[in-house]
Amino acid sequence: MERTIVVGVDGSARSGVAADWAAREALWRRLPLRVVHVTDVTELSGANLTESRAHLPETPTGRAMVELASQHPELTAEEIRIDGEPASELLALGASAELLVLGIRGAGGCAGLAVGSVARAVAERSERPVVLVPGGPACTGTGWRTDKVAVGVEARQPDDEALDFAFDRANHLDARLRVVHAWKMPEPDAALLPFAVPGGDRAALEDDEVQLLSDALRPWREKYPRVRVLEDVVLFGVGEALVRASGRADLLVAGRRGNRLGAALNRLVGHAGCPVAVVPA
Structure with a gap:
């Protein structure tokens, strides 16, 4: 074929x-x-x-x-x-x-x-x-953007097909790959309201998210050892994080589960700053 x-x-x-x-x-x-x-x-x-x-x-x-x-x-x-x-x-x-x-x-x-x-x-x-x-x-492909390839990842349930697509492209381009993982603060317990989560707890939570992403990427780093990876853990909603990443990428890769784009992908493609590769699971 x-x-x-x-x-x-x-x-x-x-x-x-x-x-x-x-x-x-x-x-x-x-x-x-x-x-x-x-x-x-x-x-x-x-x-x-x-x-x-x-x-x-x-x-x-x-x-x-x-x-x-x-x-x-x-x-x-x-x-x-x-x-x-x-x-x-x-x-x-x-x-x-x-x-x-x-x-x-x-x-x-x-x-x-x-x-x-x-x-x-x-x-x-x-x-x-x-x-x-x-x-x-x-x-236009003028090359002024910082990221040739970026990919959005849910570290707790990564999309293997999207990651493979992004790593493979970065590998062939000999380009750094930005991997974006968005997270949000847990809802505070009623006993803590109306106070914010203490700074130390927030740092510990963010460290957990960083470790989750590192663990999720380990198989792909081993498969594509030449690819330089920038792990980007951001405190935004998923859709907002992807839109922001698209503003500095030549191509942003996102996984699709099922036969719907979902809220985050809808926001991304509606406000994309670069071409978006939608990769089915």
């Missing part, structure tokens, strides 16, 4: 940013890129669908292919245009891909909607890693 990277485009500027990110990723991995546009047949009548096919050179994939050929002449890319339900068709095409790449929002989203419906559905249902790319300069 051929290894590929699949990117979905819809003609929007955001999907153009995603296509450029996917092209650079394909070149780095030395893989071909499939540039996919799905015409949503649920939104087109038969006459409109026939008319849309009459202008194939003006399709989103056609425009994307011209732009990618200009910007990345060494890229091997294939154009795919199909009819169907976008999320389902992208999931089918991406089922055997190394990565499935999408803009966080596309052309059809509402202005107040942080995550597009197609991007959300694909990120929640894909059995392969999905990279959601926000628009803007965060995705």
